[in-house]
Amino acid sequence: MEERKIMLNDAEIPRQWYNALADLPGPVNPPLHPGTGQPIRPEDMQAIFPMNLVEQEMSPERWISIPEEVLDKYLLWRPTPLRRAINFEKALGCPVRIYYKDESVSPPGSHKPNTAVAQAYYNKAYGIRRLATETGAGQWGSALAMACRMFGLDCRVYMVRVSYDQKPYRRMMMQTWGAECIPSPSDRTQAGRNILAQSPTARAASASRSARPSRTPSRARTPAIPWGACSITCLCTRRSSASRRRGSSRRSASTRTWSSAARAAGAISLA
DSSP states (O other), X not given: OXXXXXXXXXXXXXXXXXXXXXXSSSOOOOOBOTTTOSBOOHHHHTTTSOHHHXXXXXXOOSEEEOOHHHHHHHTTTOSOOEEEOHHHHHHHTOSSOOEEEOOTTSTTSSSTHXXXXXXXXXXXXXXXXXXXXXXXXXXXXXXXXXXXXXXXXXXXXXXXXXXXXXXXXXXXXXXXXXXXXXXXXOTTSHHHHHXXXXXXXXXXXXXXXXXXXXXXXXXXXXXXXXXXXXXXXXXXXXXXXXXXXXXXXXXXTSOTTTHHHHHHTOEEOOO
């Protein structure tokens, strides 16, 4: 019988992220500031990213060590299987072997916890207490919800309304991990309020939801207690006795503004 999968044991899990920037033929163009159109400076990123992630995003190092706290969480589902696509080879009449990494074995069912866990860790290390993000079908939102629960962070997820209504089980997964899941557009943000004011359909959907009793029991707030090789996708809130600093971002792993730099600097783990 032909071998169909390759597995590593826990002791063989990679302990470094690979930074593709180190091996590119030349430097990539910097992302542009959405307000000024000028190249982003590290200090500009601090409005939405903690500095430990900004430093990692700008790093020219080929290998970036994975913190032990992150490795400990990864071991819940990593190393993941390297599977051979034998049927695909046969369908193509292919003379070579084709392998793929099976990331469906993570608790949320995708590759996205690989970066979500690291982001949650670095944010907590920097003193952030809550992460907020957006999600479409819910894969990213559920990955960040799980990661925040692992590190004792509050999580708020704005989910595209059609997916919020059509994918209740993905929404329930986020809520099970303690995240607050909000259909978007909503009245929580100025952009959402603008859309609701201009769109009768969106306004009617929002009003309909508000009129329905919630089936999700309220949860106690989690007690307060991370772009680099892992690009971030969150709004970070750091609370102190005097004030709260707020910022926001879109999903950087595939975001519109930072996409080229984020993809170039994205972390690659081979397990």
